Amino acid sequence: MSDTKVKICGLTRTSDIAAVVDAGATYAGFVFFPKSPRNISMAKAKELALNVPTGIAKVALVVDPTNTVLDQILSDIAIDILQLHGHESPQRVADIREKYGLPVMKAIGVANESDLPQLQDYAQVADQLLVDAKPSEQSDLPGGNGLAFDWRLIADRRWPVPWMLAGGLTAGNVAEAIRLTGAQQVDVSSGVESAPGVKDAQLIQHFVTAAKAK
Numbered sequence: 001m002s003d004t005k006v007k008i009c010g011l012t013r014t015s016d017i018a019a020v021v022d023a024g025a026t027y028a029g030f031v032f033f034p035k036s037p038r039n040i041s042m043a044k045a046k047e048l049a050l051n052v053p054t055g056i057a058k059v060a061l062v063v064d065p066t067n068t069v070l071d072q073i074l075s076d077i078a079i080d081i082l083q084l085h086g087h088e089s090p091q092r093v094a095d096i097r098e099k100y101g102l103p104v105m106k107a108i109g110v111a112n113e114s115d116l117p118q119l120q121d122y123a124q125v126a127d128q129l130l131v132d133a134k135p136s137e138q139s140d141l142p143g144g145n146g147l148a149f150d151w152r153l154i155a156d157r158r159w160p161v162p163w164m165l166a167g168g169l170t171a172g173n174v175a176e177a178i179r180l181t182g183a184q185q186v187d188v189s190s191g192v193e194s195a196p197g198v199k200d201a202q203l204i205q206h207f208v209t210a211a212k213a214k
């Protein structure tokens with residue numbers, strides 16, 4: 001068994017937290033983005049976060065958040081990491097990190113070679129990178145689309161901060177994605193759902209097992 005770290009994103013129910021704990025994931029993600037089928041209220045997030053045991057990091061996924069939104073989330077919920085999944089500039093990432101004193105993971109959409117240089121840029125200001133598929137122009141969601149990118153684009157690439165692979169991962173393809181990219185951390189949302197926004201405990205278990213298999 002490898003020590004690949006797994007993030008399960010878009011948890012909406014107490015039973016999802018139990019599934020994440022049972023499966024042995026490292027990160028539990030909560031989505032604060034109204035257009036997402038995984039969006040949850042502050043009250044729900046607070047309730048779910050209270051069920052997350054020590055040792056599992058609680059990640060707040062936000063998209064181009066204002067300080068007002070961040071103030072609301074962070075004053076009420078014991079978040080460990082902020083996941084910025086919008087068009088936040090490097091300066092905005094640095095400002096958020098400094099203002100809130102929390103580790104920041106910046107998501108970057110990748111579709112082709114020309115998307116890669118910004119990973120180096122954001123590595124200067126973020127604590128972690130999240131290398132995700134770039135959504136289509138038509139998509140309402142900047143992530144969580146179950147869309148993979150060509151993993152060969154980042155084979156043998158390394159950045160000076162920890163990074164996580166995301167985008168269209170499933171129990172069926174995560175081992176190959178890890179083999180090709182060398183990722184030590186992976187993130188999944190739609191690949192462990194029975195319907196948009198509805199997590200499936202068995203799929204979560206299968207995903208974590210596949211991600212940690214050597």
Ligand SMILES: O=C(O)c1ccccc1N[C@@H]1O[C@H](COP(=O)(O)O)[C@@H](O)[C@H]1O
Nearest residue numbers: 009036143144146166167168188189190
């Ligand atoms: O999950 C969402 O609804 C979401 C909404 C807005 C931005 C990002 C979102 N999810 C993140 O997208 C990637 C890939 O998800 P998937 O496995 O392809 O469904 C992952 O990092 C999620 O955290």
